[in-house]
Amino acid sequence: MSTEAPSADGGPGEEGGTGHHALLLVNLAKSFATMRAVDGVSLAVPHGCFFGLVGPNGAGKTTALRMATGLLRPDAGTAVVDGIDVWRDPRAAKARIGVLPEDLRLFDRLTGTELLSYTGLLRSMPEVVIGERSVELLGVLGLSEAANTLVVDYSHGMRKKVALAAALLHGPRILFLDEPFEAIDPVSARAIRGVLERYTDGGATVIFSSHVMELVERLCDRVAVMHQGRVVSEGSLDEVRGSRASLEDAFVELVGATEVDSRGLGWLGTSSG
Amino acid sequence: MARHFVRLKLRLIRNGLRLGSAQVVGLVLSLCVALPLAGLGFTLLAVVPRAEPDARLPVAVLSFTAVFVGWLLAPLLAFGTDDTLDPARLALLPLTRRQLMTGLLAASTIGVVPLAILVALSGAVVGFSPPGPGAVVVVAAVVVELLLCVTASRALVTSLSGFLRSRRARDISVVVSVTLVLVFNLAVQVSGRVLGAADRAAVDQLAKVLGWLPPGLVARAAVDAGDGHLLTALGELGLGAAAVVVLLMVWAAALDRLSTTAESATTTTRAPGLFSGILRFLPRTRSGAVAAKDLRYAWRDPRRRAGLISVAPVAFLPLASILFSDGGAGPVLVLAALTSAGLVVIQSLNHLGMDGPPYWVNVAAGEDLRADLGGKTLATVLLGTPLCTGVALMIAALTGGWAYVPLVVVLAVGLLLLGTGVSNVVSVLAPQPVPEGTNPWASGNTGQGCATGLITLLGMGVMAVLCVPVVIAVVGALAVWRPGLVAVSLVTVAYGYVLWRAGLAMAARRAEGRLPELLEAISPKRAG
Known part of the structure; x- marks a missing residue:
């Protein structure tokens, strides 16, 4: 099933082969207090791929993505982005990636335009380039009118879109998106999807986590299913789906959820007041 | 319903204390501040009318008005510290307006500060009550004063709560509260000098004017009852009670408006560019x-x-x-x-x-x-x-x-x-x-x-x-x-x-x- 994933014991041969992958995680692990949030995750994501990371709440997706993007130091294991070890050479690795985190904590007392200037200058981009790309990105994402509004006054969908613009500004080769479509209205979701499809058409890689199985099925070439800090299945969409009708069925089966017992709860919907 | 709200409030205070020693210290500190103040107020209202009959009216009118204004302003500055009393939170519960109002009123009389104020006001009962039926009027005056405070503050908070919830208003209230604390410090220092210099006539004049506002009317009712002018006292008390009814109506209207209108959104447009x-x-x-x-x-x-x-x-x-x-x-x-x-x-x-x-x-x-x-x-x-x-x-x-x-x-x-x-x-x-x-x-x-x-x-x-x-x-x-x-x-x-x-x-x-x-x-x- 996971032919492309590196074997958990051997790992990749030092430099050899890592260049073939946009992202390579080997035995990545992280514990918080008593909980093992990520328990030895190994993943290989080829270049130019639209990769979906799915799993129930608390499966460790966010923690894994934070470790892969250099925001949270792993207890063990390695994360290699575009051939560069994220934790040995963080600056070079971070130059190649863009990140859209789940919780969207932004410097929200800046306007959309100001936030993009700030982000671009942090990456030492020339001011002219930042200006041009900001206008273009805000336009494509439908934020032109709100460009000079403080981000704190944005709606949730607008915050996601401006954060996506900030993640794309420096033209990263690999984009990490944590729940990009959560709590997003269909119009914003379509705008985001459009930008992402154009982005991968250019040979770049998108790695995103999601709960929305239909979307993952529609967008992704490859999928990994996480459960309780481990990858329980990984491969192309067809490989993960196997003989099951849909990704959702496969997901529910892999994660081991039980069917709802229909005998209880008979009183539901009987309230008169 | 009132009982439920009171129990909710008490439970919240108790659970708050469980959060950590900081909350316990906070409660003890506020008791340390509130109880002496309550004692002071009680003594003022209980002793001065007997010892200094001339000062009866100004003392009663000024203290009743001060309590009213203080009660009105306090929740505005601390808005958001007591979300349970925020009517918007309760909007989805199947409560009638009457249940909601009695519950909120009862709950807002629970707490350190309301207790302290009740103690202070009850000094008036000692200070003004004459023997006989007049005493009942004085007790009623204290109760009406309390009702005035509670309804006015609820009506004000509810009327403003849509506004206070907006981002801009919250930003402003932070600045306002800081400024008010600073101004208060200044005022305390300055007022000492001013009061020392002010003559009695000016104070009497002020008391006369404030005596026509609802809290002042209630205070005058207590004074007149003490003097034996029962009919005048009842009239003044009636006017105070009428004010309570008006405030209740204002509050009810504000509650209706709150439950049927959405929060207003604020957007702030700034000059473009980080470096403009x-x-x-x-x-x-x-x-x-x-x-x-x-x-x-x-x-x-x-x-x-x-x-x-x-x-x-x-x-x-x-x-x-x-x-x-x-x-x-x-x-x-x-x-x-x-x-x-x-x-x-x-x-x-x-x-x-x-x-x-x-x-x-x-x-x-x-x-x-x-x-x-x-x-x-x-x-x-x-x-x-x-x-x-x-x-x-x-x-x-x-x-x-x-x-x-x-x-x-x-x-x-x-x-x-x-x-x-x-x-x-x-x-x-x-x-x-x-x-x-x-x-x-x-x-x-x-x-x-x-x-x-x-x-x-x-x-x-x-x-x-x-x-x-x-x-x-x-x-x-x-x-x-x-x-x-x-x-x-x-x-x-x-x-x-x-x-x-x-x-x-x-x-x-x-x-x-x-x-x-x-x-x-x-x-x-x-x-x-």
Whole structure:
């Protein structure tokens, strides 16, 4: 099933082969207090791929993505982005990636335009380039009118879109998106999807986590299913789906959820007041 | 229904205490403040009417009015501290308006402050009650006064709650509450002098006017009942009770409006560009971007704005001392403007913590702590120097010490560099998460308040020690040869710069490559 994933014991041969992958995680692990949030995750994501990371709440997706993007130091294991070890050479690795985190904590007392200037200058981009790309990105994402509004006054969908613009500004080769479509209205979701499809058409890689199985099925070439800090299945969409009708069925089966017992709860919907 | 609300409120107070020792200390402190005040009020109302019959009316009218105004304003300043009494929270429960209103009224009489006020007001029963049926009227007057306070405050909070919920209003209320605390401090000091000088006639006049407002009418009812004018007293009490009914109607209307209208959205449009306006000259680098962001935040972030505003009274202390002194203030006083530089620096002691979780943007863009701290230093110097200069110019205008103004500018740069050198080290070695929310007084439930205070004190101590040579040099130059101050101020800049570089090197050595850990340290732990 996971032919492309590196074997958990051997790992990749030092430099050899890592260049073939946009992202390579080997035995990545992280514990918080008593909980093992990520328990030895190994993943290989080829270049130019639209990769979906799915799993129930608390499966460790966010923690894994934070470790892969250099925001949270792993207890063990390695994360290699575009051939560069994220934790040995963080600056070079971070130059190649863009990140859209789940919780969207932004410097929200800046306007959309100001936030993009700030982000671009942090990456030492020339001011002219930042200006041009900001206008273009805000336009494509439908934020032109709100460009000079403080981000704190944005709606949730607008915050996601401006954060996506900030993640794309420096033209990263690999984009990490944590729940990009959560709590997003269909119009914003379509705008985001459009930008992402154009982005991968250019040979770049998108790695995103999601709960929305239909979307993952529609967008992704490859999928990994996480459960309780481990990858329980990984491969192309067809490989993960196997003989099951849909990704959702496969997901529910892999994660081991039980069917709802229909005998209880008979009183539901009987309230008169 | 009222019983449920009262139990809910009591349960909330009890659960609040379970959160930690800070809440227990808070309750004990508020009891320590409220109970003596309650005792004082009780004594005032109980003893003065008997001992000083002439003062009966002004004492009753003024104290009833003061209680009313205080009760009305308190929840506005502390809005958001008691969300359970926020009617919007209860909008989805299947409660009739009558149930909701009785419940909220009952619940708002529970607490330390309402208890203290009830104790104080009941002094009137002792002080004014005549033997016979008049006593009933006095007791009724106290009850009506209490009802007036509760309904008026509920009506006001409900009417304003849509407004108070908007982002802009919350921003404003932070600033307003800080300003009010400052004004209150001033007022306490000034009122002592004024009251000492005011003559009785003016007080009587004031009491006469206030006596026609509902709380004053109720107070007059108590006084007249004590004097045996039962019919007049009943009339006045009736007017007070009518006011309660009107307030209840206003409140009911406001509740209806609240449950049927959505929150209003605020949008603020700003001039385009991080570097627009006066920030045009900043370098277009990582440091420049951090500086521009910090300078924009100094005013746009309500917490930092509140901090900036609280600098004002200290900055203007020298001014006040000139105005109140007999003109003996020397031109040297211009140097006192430097105190505002110290205040700006103290607020930068946790400057990474002030950034908080959004600092991930800097971490994700690749670590460059030196550039980030450099930008923060730039922002502090660019904020503090004009502030000092402004205060210096004002003092110079009063004392004629214009020659000292350029010295203040140069010294300010040196001292700001020195101070930022320390705060760069402190904010990296001891980063403190800043609780979210807009209440500048809230230290949250993180139990961090004490630690943060100690670290701030320690940082201030280090700054003070490092400033000692500068102070000695300045005082020496003033005593021996004043033109020497020019050399002293230039050397201070060099001294400050060296210390700043040393601080930067120390901070960078400590935290280079550890920004992810720093980011964890400045992110408040979220409940749940």
